[in-house]
Amino acid sequence: xxxxxxxxxxxxxxxxxxxxxxxxxxxxxxxxxxxxxxxxxxxxxxxxxxxxxxxxxxxxxxxxxxxxxxxxxxxxxxxxxxxxxxxxxxxxxxxxxxxxxxxxxxxxxxxxxxxxxxxxxxxxxxxxxxxxxxxxxxxxxxxxxxxxxxxxxxxxxxxxxxxxxxxxxxxxxxxxxxxxxxxxxxxxxxxxxxxxxxxxxxxxxxxxxxxxxxxxxxxxxxxxxxxxxxxxxxxxxxxxxxxxxxxxxxxxxxxxxxxxxxx
Amino acid sequence: xxxxxxxxxxxxxxxxxxxxxxxxxxxxxxxxxxxxxxxxxxxxxxxxxxxxxxxxxxxxxxxxxxxxxxxxxxxxxxxxxxxxxxxxxxxxxxxxxxxxxxxxxxxxxxxxxxxxxxxxxxxxxxxxxxxxxxxxxxxxxxxxxxxxxxxxxxxxxxxxxxxxxxxxxxxxxxxxxxxxxxxxxxxxxxxxxxxxxxxxxxxxxxxxxxxxxxxxxxxxxxxxxxxxxxxxxxxxxxxxxxxxxxxxxxxxxxxxxxxxxxxxxxxxxxxxxxxxxxxxxxxxxxxx
Numbered sequence: 001x002x003x004x005x006x007x008x009x010x011x012x013x014x015x016x017x018x019x020x021x022x023x024x025x026x027x028x029x030x031x032x033x034x035x036x037x038x039x040x041x042x043x044x045x046x047x048x049x050x051x052x053x054x055x056x057x058x059x060x061x062x063x064x065x066x067x068x069x070x071x072x073x074x075x076x077x078x079x080x081x082x083x084x085x086x087x088x089x090x091x092x093x094x095x096x097x098x099x100x101x102x103x104x105x106x107x108x109x110x111x112x113x114x115x116x117x118x119x120x121x122x123x124x125x126x127x128x129x130x131x132x133x134x135x136x137x138x139x140x141x142x143x144x145x146x147x148x149x150x151x152x153x154x155x156x157x158x159x160x161x162x163x164x165x166x167x168x169x170x171x172x173x174x175x176x177x178x179x180x181x182x183x184x185x186x187x188x189x190x191x192x193x194x195x196x197x198x199x200x201x202x203x204x205x206x207x208x209x210x211x212x213x214x215x216x217x218x219x220x221x222x223x224x225x226x227x228x229x230x231x232x233x234x235x236x237x238x239x240x241x242x243x244x245x246x247x248x249x250x251x252x253x254x255x256x257x258x259x260x261x262x263x
Numbered sequence: 264x265x266x267x268x269x270x271x272x273x274x275x276x277x278x279x280x281x282x283x284x285x286x287x288x289x290x291x292x293x294x295x296x297x298x299x300x301x302x303x304x305x306x307x308x309x310x311x312x313x314x315x316x317x318x319x320x321x322x323x324x325x326x327x328x329x330x331x332x333x334x335x336x337x338x339x340x341x342x343x344x345x346x347x348x349x350x351x352x353x354x355x356x357x358x359x360x361x362x363x364x365x366x367x368x369x370x371x372x373x374x375x376x377x378x379x380x381x382x383x384x385x386x387x388x389x390x391x392x393x394x395x396x397x398x399x400x401x402x403x404x405x406x407x408x409x410x411x412x413x414x415x416x417x418x419x420x421x422x423x424x425x426x427x428x429x430x431x432x433x434x435x436x437x438x439x440x441x442x443x444x445x446x447x448x449x450x451x452x453x454x455x456x457x458x459x460x461x462x463x464x465x466x467x468x469x470x471x472x473x474x475x476x477x478x479x480x481x482x483x484x485x486x487x488x489x490x491x492x493x494x495x496x497x498x499x500x501x502x503x504x505x506x507x508x509x510x511x512x513x514x515x516x517x518x519x520x521x522x523x524x525x526x527x528x529x530x531x532x533x534x535x536x537x538x539x540x541x542x543x544x545x546x547x548x549x550x551x
């Protein structure tokens with residue numbers, strides 16, 4: 001396997017907004033042709049303000065939306081051209097953890113079924129094997145096996161996020177896209193989830209694409225950082241380099257705006 | 264008199280079939296004139312309920328069971344509903360967390376700021392009120408205030424909406440501004456602007472601010488005094504300087520160590536967490 005998981009080349013995404021029957025549609029350029037790569041085993045963070053295109057990038061990588069132009073090479077293969085079966089295979093290798101653990105879990109399903117769903121859909125495992133695997137995953141994310149039969153509403157935000165993480169791990173993915181996984185959580189719970197994500201990365205050799213607007217969190221967890229602004233990449237550097245020598249004006253502004261406890 | 268507001272032994276309980284939830288249990292603190300007091304705590308610590316209790320905005324099944332909230336010598340908990348309505352918006356006003364949902368989408372921005380003046384400044388005529396609204400939009404840093412008067416909230420960005428919320432709250436020049444997580448929904452750069460704005464308004468008008476947040480970074484930036492709440496109780500109270508230099512209560516320490524600080528916390532190291540198994544209330548309160 002190669003060192004580079006993703007190679008993203010000149011990725012573009014435009015949205016058309018219809019203003020009316022006889023008016024020309026307005027074009028919103030969410031991504032202006034960005035290029036970067038993701039190395040195996042690293043944590044690459046995308047940071048920027050709302051509307052800068054970081055979530056759009058994630059959606060394109062996950063094949064939730066189609067790019068207007070450009071290429072996304074996954075282990076050397078352009079995923080924008082994948083068809084049926086290949087696409088299914090690709091989707092098993094790439095998982096996501098969502099921001100809001102309250103709306104991303106089905107309230108009518110039990111924890112066991114939520115975590116087991118990817119296994120049910122994508123593998124030929126028997127029910128009993130699935131249950132075994134789910135209990136193993138629950139242990140890995142620090143959940144009690146007795147909670148198998150519980151519903152999401154019986155859990156706090158941090159615990160729900162653990163359910164989401166267990167589900168993302170179910171199919172042994174190569175890469176997990178974490179879309180603001182801790183920004184809906186309290187600081188103390190946030191610390192627990194960050195610790196968990198780092199532990200799991202070690203154990204399962206995961207690669208993370210980490211999306212966040214909280215630079216203190218990003219500094220703690222990342223290897224490299226992509227700073228985005230209005231659909232463009234303004235800076236891409238290792239964490240140390242970025243925090244020590246920010247070059248772009250926007251990065252400087254962003255860094256100076258972090259409210260930290262240190263003077 | 265040094266203190267604008269004194270909260271003494273405030274108790275707010277919620278009653279349900281499952282039992283009594285003592286959301287705010289015997290909480291006392293003071294807000295000095297012209298200063299910023301921060302209440303910090305996690306969700307469920309009772310910080311928002313404390314602020315709502317001050318304004319007496321607690322709804323069924325919640326009941327303010329006891330205590331005193333003394334503003335300029337009068338106990339707000341003893342006022343009639345009609346008297347209380349005159350306090351809200353005029354002497355104490357509030358900014359909420361979600362600027363997207365706390366403005367009415369079907370009225371213009373100007374109309375919504377004007378509402379506070381219509382209710383509380385009845386001696387002003389229409390023209391005077393218009394000028395005052397434009398002035399307050401200008402004060403909170405909205406460009407072209409005369410144009411923006413007629414805009415609807417959907418045309419404004421999140422930061423601008425929060426500025427409008429602040430303009431509404433400041434319209435009657437209240438003595439106390441309660442801000443419940445006013446910047447949590449905003450981007451960091453916008454957050455910095457809004458915090459600067461609040462400080463600037465405080466300097467100009469001498470308003471006291473009660474700021475509720477879970478973000479200790481924000482607390483460090485703006486607080487004079489800090490109140491740390493945990494499960495309905497105050498566990499530590501100190502000036503901001505003392506609290507960050509020398510946190511004494513185990514819960515405060517755990518909270519402070521759970522956030523990574525760029526350049527200080529070793530990268531990818533285990534962060535301390537608030538331990539669910541520890542009964543932090545068993546430690547003595549640290550009130551300085």
